[in-house]
Amino acid sequence: MKHHINDMKRRALHNADAAYYVLDYLAHSFPVQLYEPFTDSEGKLSSRPVMRDGQPVECREAARRRDALIEKLAGLPCPGIEVLGEVPAARFFDLMLATDIVTMPSYDEPFGLIAQEAMLLRKLLVLSGTGGLVEFTGPDCALVIEPKNIDSLLQGLAEALELLKAPDLLQQKLKRADERVAAFFPPLVTGQLESVYDLARGLEQVLDA
Numbered sequence: 001m002k003h004h005i006n007d008m009k010r011r012a013l014h015n016a017d018a019a020y021y022v023l024d025y026l027a028h029s030f031p032v033q034l035y036e037p038f039t040d041s042e043g044k045l046s047s048r049p050v051m052r053d054g055q056p057v058e059c060r061e062a063a064r065r066r067d068a069l070i071e072k073l074a075g076l077p078c079p080g081i082e083v084l085g086e087v088p089a090a091r092f093f094d095l096m097l098a099t100d101i102v103t104m105p106s107y108d109e110p111f112g113l114i115a116q117e118a119m120l121l122r123k124l125l126v127l128s129g130t131g132g133l134v135e136f137t138g139p140d141c142a143l144v145i146e147p148k149n150i151d152s153l154l155q156g157l158a159e160a161l162e163l164l165k166a167p168d169l170l171q172q173k174l175k176r177a178d179e180r181v182a183a184f185f186p187p188l189v190t191g192q193l194e195s196v197y198d199l200a201r202g203l204e205q206v207l208d209a
Contacts, residue, residue: 001181011129022073024071025205026066026069027108028071031062032062032063033050033056033058033060033062034046034050034058034059035050035059043062091193094115096121096123097121098125100120101123101124101126101157101161102123102125103153103156104125104126104127105126105127105147106127106128106131106133107130107147108147109132112127112131112133112136115136115137116136116184117179119137119141119180119182120179122174122177124142124143124160124164124170124173125137126143126145126156126160127143127145128145128146128147129144129145130147136180136181137177137180138180140173140176141177141179142177143160143163144156144157189202
């Protein structure tokens with residue numbers, strides 16, 4: 001049974017790796033540039049990219065086929081992986097409560113509200129060390145990975161799976177996450193905002209005097 005579970009984990013990570021690379025290629029590198037025929041100075045027929053105001057023009061048919069291929073591939077069954085797309089808020093929290101690991105391999109994350117919600121629910125985090133996430137997380141309370149690095153993501157997920165099998169170490173990390181996120185509890189934030197408001201009113205009264 002243990003061997004079977006490990007094999008499922010290996011195949012899930014392998015499938016995630018392959019899916020990431022293929023879909024990333026289609027989304028960012030698939031050729032959709034529009035070309036036009038032209039004859040050079042020697043009379044040879046060739047082609048060149050079409051430009052408009054200094055910007056490349058996209059071929060609508062190529063873009064349509066690319067988008068259809070992305071949609072088709074994303075909808076294919078993948079053992080160990082389910083592509084959900086956008087989900088309603090009610091189901092999102094059901095998923096959050098049911099999971100053991102929350103992964104945020106973000107290229108950039110301005111604030112990281114999802115990460116804070118996961119920390120409040122005592123969920124193990126695997127996230128990118130980028131943007132607003134680094135303001136309230138770190139290696140002491142989460143598994144931090146390099147953004148845009150699939151190898152780092154796979155390593156972080158593998159470490160998270162191992163950590164689930166070490167309850168004492170897991171609880172230590174979750175406890176530190178509790179301490180980190182406590183600074184963002186609504187009552188505390190509200191009190192800080194009220195203090196700023198009172199200070200602003202005091203300054204206004206002094207200036208008006």
